[in-house]
Amino acid sequence: MSVVLLVAPPLLHLARVRMTRAQPRPDRPHASLLRFTVAKAILVALAIFATWLLQSVTAYAEIIIGVAMAATVAVLGPVLHPSLLISPRKPELKNAELTTATKDG
Numbered sequence: 222m223s224v225v226l227l228v229a230p231p232l233l234h235l236a237r238v239r240m241t242r243a244q245p246r247p248d249r250p251h252a253s254l255l256r257f258t259v260a261k262a263i264l265v266a267l268a269i270f271a272t273w274l275l276q277s278v279t280a281y282a283e284i285i286i287g288v289a290m291a292a293t294v295a296v297l298g299p300v301l302h303p304s305l306l307i308s309p310r311k312p313e314l315k316n317a318e319l320t321t322a323t324k325d326g
Contacts (some may be wrong), residue, residue, distance in 0.1 A: 230254045230255075231256045233254055234254050236241070237254070248309050250306040250307060250308050250309070251306065251308065251309065252305065252306060252307075253306065253307045254303060256304075256305040256307075257305055260301070260305060264290065264293065264294070268286050268289075268290050271286050271289070272286045274321065
């Protein structure tokens with residue numbers, strides 16, 4: 222599980238960098254791998270804690286938590302998705318453009 226949580230996001234980031242170099246990304250919001258990784262880590266930590274709490278009560282703790290995780294992702298995923306997106310960076314002005322803009326206007 223930790224391999225998926227800690228190794229997959231950097232590999233996805235490298236793949237995204239390569240794709241962006243080959244074909245520039247349009248000016249629209251895109252997914253933040255850091256935010257998705259943090260959200261995934263929080264969900265997994267809550268699932269482990271809930272499983273630990275339910276193990277003494279029922280023998281089906283893993284199944285209950287698995288269904289609860291699927292329901293949580295299905296319900297809260299679309300709600301939280303816009304907050305996990307980041308807007309593209311605006312191009313920075315070069316010093317020459319900046320000084321020209323301040324002198325002219």
